[in-house]
Amino acid sequence: MNLDELYQEVILDHSKNPRNKTELENFTHEAKGHNPLCGDQISIQIIMKGEEISDVKFTGAGCAISTASASILTEAIKGKSKNEIEKIFENFHNLVTGNKTEEDLGKLTIFEGVQKYPVRIKCATLSWHALMAAINGEKETSTE
Amino acid sequence: MPLSDIKSDFPTLNQKINDNDLIYLDNAATTQKPISVINAVSDYYKKTNSNIHRGVHTLSQEATEKYENARKKIAKFINSNEKEIIFVRGATEAINLVANSYVRPLLKPKDQIIITEMEHHANIVPWQIVCNEKEAELKILPINKKGELVINELEKLINEKTKFMAINHVSNSLGTVNNIRKIVEIAHKHNVRILIDGAQAVQHIPVDVKKIDADFYCFSGHKIYAPTGIGVLYGKKNLLEEMPPYQGGGDMIKSVTFEKTIYNDVPNKFEAGTPNISGAIGLGTAIDYILEIGIENIAKHEAELLNYASEKIRKIDGVDIIGNAKDKASVLSFTIENIHPHDIGTIMDSQGVAIRAGNHCTQPIMDFYSIPATARASFAIYNDKTDVDKLISSVRKTIEVFR
Incomplete structure (x- = not known):
């Protein structure tokens, strides 16, 4: 097992200096994601104009993987439509669970190493579950 | 029975985890079983x-x-x-x-x-x-x-x-x-x-x-x-x-x-x-x-180990021991500054060191200390100073990964 595959430079960088980790003014939707297994909590706030997510921020506390994943998520989805995001999440989920991905995920592919650490998959997907809940108008979601 | 021979009574301890000898320090969760059991x-x-x-x-x-x-x-x-x-x-x-x-x-x-x-x-x-x-x-x-x-x-x-x-x-x-x-x-x-x-x-x-x-x-x-x-x-x-x-x-x-x-x-x-x-x-x-070993001998052995581990871990920059009661048994809970316990657990496991990371089913204690979780090493009769040394080097390695 090669640790570097999991804790890649970019992941460590985003966990230490998370991007867009702040409250979002004038958000239209927000949802809290909770991982009861470890207590990690990530809240996502978005501004949704029609079908497009024009801005996204996150707050919360978690491990390096969940923090980096939330940080990179905010960069990956800004300006994308609901449909596009659903597709990215599906692909991302396939990536971290070791299934075939259909499209190139760009920067998100650095989470490929997670598939070798099954107990950490939920760390990587927590913020995504929160995002999908927010988009769908739900207030809370859990990885369980 | 000399305590040094005890490890060989426990078949599970004799294995490699991620190419390293298993150092099992999750005994408060469950202990390994001797061959007689x-x-x-x-x-x-x-x-x-x-x-x-x-x-x-x-x-x-x-x-x-x-x-x-x-x-x-x-x-x-x-x-x-x-x-x-x-x-x-x-x-x-x-x-x-x-x-x-x-x-x-x-x-x-x-x-x-x-x-x-x-x-x-x-x-x-x-x-x-x-x-x-x-x-x-x-x-x-x-x-x-x-x-x-x-x-x-x-x-x-x-x-x-x-x-x-x-x-x-x-x-x-x-x-x-x-x-x-x-x-x-x-x-x-x-x-x-x-x-x-x-x-x-x-x-x-x-x-x-x-x-x-x-x-x-x-x-x-x-x-x-x-x-x-x-x-x-x-x-x-x-x-x-x-x-x-x-x-x-x-x-x-x-x-x-x-x-x-x-x-x-x-x-x-x-x-x-x-x-x-x-x-x-x-x-x-x-x-x-x-x-056969004697519960007093076990208590003495584990107290020595806990003291040895506590002294060593306390010297590492950024490490805090959670739980500093005057009278303690077997459990060493700790946090490392800016590193989440789950990351500590994963990195230590990659070196064969099994510890517990989480709230240990004691969420009110975590709330009391305003922390989400701790890393926890817990000792049993078969652990020895070599295990503690491995624990300490593994903590240092974890800090290095995040430096």
Whole structure:
């Protein structure tokens, strides 16, 4: 097992200096994601104009993987439509669970190493579950 | 038996994890099993398997004798009488049994139960359930920053509404050894009965339920080198006799008609259905193993290890020990600045070091220290200074990864 595959430079960088980790003014939707297994909590706030997510921020506390994943998520989805995001999440989920991905995920592919650490998959997907809940108008979601 | 030879008694310890020798330091979660326990369980199924207490045939008699013999060993181990030893699935079931059969019938609205801020969820939730049902209140004895109970507060908390107390002997996430004798004394002065959760105690320190004067005392087999699914509830005989059964079924009755059932005597009254026979036998064998080494020797060995590990880990920049009670057993909980315990757990595992990361089923303790979780190393008889050295180098490596 090669640790570097999991804790890649970019992941460590985003966990230490998370991007867009702040409250979002004038958000239209927000949802809290909770991982009861470890207590990690990530809240996502978005501004949704029609079908497009024009801005996204996150707050919360978690491990390096969940923090980096939330940080990179905010960069990956800004300006994308609901449909596009659903597709990215599906692909991302396939990536971290070791299934075939259909499209190139760009920067998100650095989470490929997670598939070798099954107990950490939920760390990587927590913020995504929160995002999908927010988009769908739900207030809370859990990885369980 | 010299303690240095002990590792070879535990087959699971002899393996590589991620190309490194396994260093098993998650003993507060569960201990590994010595070969004598594994053989006792396997021999039972190979040679003796039969149902107990009801067969006239030879195997049934042999199985009954082995099962009851285990009960005698346990009774002796904690200085009690075999009639006061009830086999259960584990400490959790023992607490639920007492909550349902002893506490529930005597609880009225506005009555109070006292537990402490350092309890495992298993010693919180069963009390919440009966309190909710009976509109009673749960009162919490606080801890201080060192992770010790503020015993002085108990006199203020206890009153005529207090109907029961439940408290752990040793904290699973802080390692604190509580002054149980003092607490029982205070409870009894106010005529309050008390349950001691000994799940983290019996494997580390000598326990004498008579000396403690506990009304109920419980522990799990799997944390004391025995199989999972077996545990013990000790109760004072007069209390057990006045309690209604916990579950109904076979073996807990003397006679059954549709009009009236006469319950069996204790302890059988509380053992409905076919019990975990092999588990009980395994637990008896685990106690033989412990007695062979000597519980005092174990306590001394583990105390030395804990001191050695605490001193070493304290010297590492950014590491904080959570739980600094004066009297501690086996448990070393810690945090590393800016590194989440789950990342610590994963990185240490990549070096073969198995620790626990999380809230250890003690969320109120995490809230008290305002931390999401801790990393926890916990020691057992087979651990040695080499294991501690590996733990320390692994902590350093974790810090390096995040530098």
